[in-house]
Amino acid sequence: MPYLSGEDTVKELRRALSNPNVQSDPLRYRNTITKVIRAMSQGVDVSALFPEMVKACATVDIVQKKLVYVFLCSYASLNPDLSLLVINTLRKDCQDANPMVRSLALRNMTNLRLPGLVEYVEQPLSSGLRDRAACVRRVAVLGWAKLHNLQPETETDAAVVNELYSLLRDPDPIVMVNCLRALEEVLKEEGGVAINKAIAHHLLNRLKECDVWAQSDILRILERYCPQTEGELFDILSLLDSCLICVAPPVMAATLRLFLCLCSSLPAVCHSALERACGPLLTACGSSSREMRFSALAHIQVLLGAHYKRFFCGYAEPAFIKQRKMQVLVELVNDENVSMLLDELKGYCTDVNPETAQAAISAIGRIARSYSDKCLEILTGLLGLKQEHITSAVVQTLRDLVWACPQCSDIVCTTIEGCEQIIQDAQGRQALLWLLGAHGERVPSAPYALEGFIDGVRFEGSLCVKMELLSAALRLFLCRPAEMQDMLGRLLHYCIEEESDMCVRDHALLYYRLLHCGIEETRRFVQMRRSDPGLGVLIGRPQQSINSWAQSFNTMQPLCGATTTPDTSTRGSPEHTNFYPKTNLSKELRTCQVDSTPTEEDFFCLETLIQCSLIPVDSPYSLQAALQLVNIQTMAFTPTSAIPWKFYMYTHTQPECSTKTAHGTLILAELLYSNEAPDVDEKPRDEPALMGFLSILSTVLNTVALQCENSQQGKTQLS
């Protein structure tokens, strides 16, 4: 009825429904009802037809019944009074000889979602639990869960709960699983269904009878069971082994999660489970469904393997898969495959989709920290394309690279000349300004590039670029005063006199006053570190402990994280926090290495002296391994010859329910091998956690040192 408006449609339908000629002809009656449902799913409000539809409910035609129920369940909440009329028909249907009619009536009785009807529904539901036909029992069991959620405050009858528990032994597997699901909902306040040894073993034994969906639900609920002895644990694990390599991804993922939960205290078992699940996960990565592929990719990052070629992007794949694959590729890089991987990534840099291109460029930048020569060659080549988005991404990548690996700065300085003409976006220009400020003395054209920026500052929209421009100009002034003096003067004048943004103005004022104190004083504060030479980057990926991600495995979390662009933490300048005026200037230089911590109050520093015999500086990997056992992860360490020798590490505590703070505690630590100012940064204040960390750390150090069996006395400071 395309020419009729909503109201006319309803009128027309009502006339047809109440026409006795239509009612006497089953086929015509059914067709009219189909039209009503069609109008309903197209968004027409047909709730006015409720009385007519209630009448249509009393019929022997099952198809018509089903259609009417679709209608009634959608509109019952609008007509609670009239719905009472339906209950009679439904209750009569519950006595029908045909089990299909009985299950249909029972299901829709509970789907009406009317709290007022609960008293009429309880009796048929109870008898439904004891029905001969499995399909009726399936519906009845879930019906109790629906009923409970309709009136969450009333407690479900203990007799019903007991009956549900006993139905776990039902011969039909779906009834059994539905019982679990229903108990889970009914007993939500008590922490869900209680899994004792008998139930757990019963479920495990019947796992084979269930289909994929039931299996994954059972495996999820079994996570709550703690085996009493180690023998029992291994019996369970060997029973589940076949599920781990199951073809169906849901079962495989649920089993793996269960393995990780059960063996959280046995890392070796977890690792072998991961290795075993690697095959099926890789199969899922090559699945014909894009969505399944993406889901598997989001989970596979935790598993390293020699399968790097499987993560090369296909040309027709959507951007979200490509970016995920690149993240995986970066983590798989090693000496043998680096040239092949770089060739592949190079191909993606010119992708039509700018985001994919950007992700590829930043992936190359990450690899460049370990293999700088080849990567710099590629990045320089990309600058030659003079494409706006590519150049911007390359400059940002170079900025991050120079911060981590200062040895690259010579090459970078020669390549960035002329880029200021091409870059348009704020982030790219910010990165370029940082590079010009930090390494300006080696870029011959730096003052001219800055001049362009200073002339255009009036029309500059981005706050970050203005701030970056101020500090770049000041820094360049310190090393090339003759060329910069006039320009800096103009910039400071503009910022102090005309700029409307307080942040920029304050910043300019700070610099102005700083310059008043004399050039040496200024240099002391502004000429900060241009890189962090202490950071030698570990090749490959620091091993994360399994327990840290086991909780989020097989949930929505890994998939949602994928929508953000990779590496967001490095989008700002590496030590940008450094530039904001702070109360305690002398502290700034120290905090620059922890730029990710948001505010000053959130952290807490501590210096401790740990007295122990010589630690094996020559073998940092053994120390790394020892620390990993106690859940402390290594970020980086200096080459063995460097003095002072440094070792950076972190760990975090899980948020506890008992404390009021929702956040966990992150502890960053720097281990120094000489007499320098030390600090531990922690957020937020959490004294016991910090003390615990220190005692563990000193224990580890002493143990490692003992193993070293060297009598030489060494002093270690924890910072």
Add this chain to the structure above:
Amino acid sequence: MICQFFILSSKGDHLIYKDFRGENSSDVVRVFYEKVTALPGDQPPVVMNHKDVYFVHVKQGGLFWVVTTNSASSPFTIIDFINKLCSLVKDYCGTLSERSVQLNFALIYELLDEVVDYGYIQTTSCDVLKNFIQTEAVSSRSFSLFDLSNVALFGAETQQSKVAPSSAATRPIHQREQGKSEIFVDVVERLTVVIGANVISFAFLNCSCECFPFPSEMRIGLNEEFSIGRSQLRGYGAGVRVDECSFHQNVKLDEFESNRILKLCPSQGEQTVMQYQLREELPCAAPFRLFPTVERDASGRLLMYLKLRCDLPPKILFVCLICPSLSQELSSPDQSAELKPQSRVVVWSIPKVNGGTQLSALFKVDVPGLCSSSLLEVAPVGLSFEVPKWTCSGLQVRFLRLSPVYSPAGERWVRYITHSDSYTIRI
């Protein structure tokens, strides 16, 4: 757990909406569509969240199949369920399209009612569902003269009906049972290849062997030389080797070791009998090779000369897609190929190619501001093709036998298809 399920057309029309738990308002449909349309490009992320509601969607048949759920649900389960539901709808309605969903909405509501109860998946097995589903499918297939061509004068069988399978594969389940029994076995291989400088640098084969309905126990015989893994090569002949192989749980493997025979229990719907994979090297030479030359001519135009060689047995059919992304708007090329300026792609499509032949094309493209480094920007060439009657791995089905108890011998069809998943040639 599934809170709501809905199907949206690509234009945002509500086709199906079902609320299983009544926890969220129906407003989420609008929220979802706004989220999808707000994103640039046509590839929205699979999972999106709005407050506590997580949307998981799969795009199939040009429609959005969306499930809303909570954060603790398993993404594998949800995505697998949507895929399974799509294939169920396809089994029941014949085809997956906006029109068939619109025509069969009553059937789909009925299916949803049986498949999911209160957000919990009950069953997706066709054998169980057939007892409950009562509505008959409305076929969207219009009357076509082509169907008549299979029937010659006075109903005698034409030559064509012996070769081409009839439209049974796209016929809804209920109608299939009434007609003569037909069984389809599809061997589909998907090829991922990267070719650089005429050397295959990477190849990967992902394949599946699928089966359409069969009423009784069936035996499928594979090549006798079929072997799994590197170690167990048999004999000296041209063996068929795969790296990994997995079977459906209904497959009985007692005769597999000795005779390479798979025994299948009866089933109604479509079923993936076996999945296998090949890594690193292909058992045969690359089916297509391309010899590209990209250079600049005197007048500043970009010249792309492409020579395509295919080494397959004759009578194949494929479409070739070439996508060098160029920096600017382009003028029209020489050949009967299409140029898409907004995605900077030249598409060269070839309806049919004979094996052992060679094709060539010359494209001249005007690129403003062309310089030598622009040549670097020409992206790799991608080929997409479909080769019927050929499998890359060499897998063959020796025989298909129904158990002798089931007397009426239906027609049995075995189809081999090789698709290109991603066939990339670097310039």
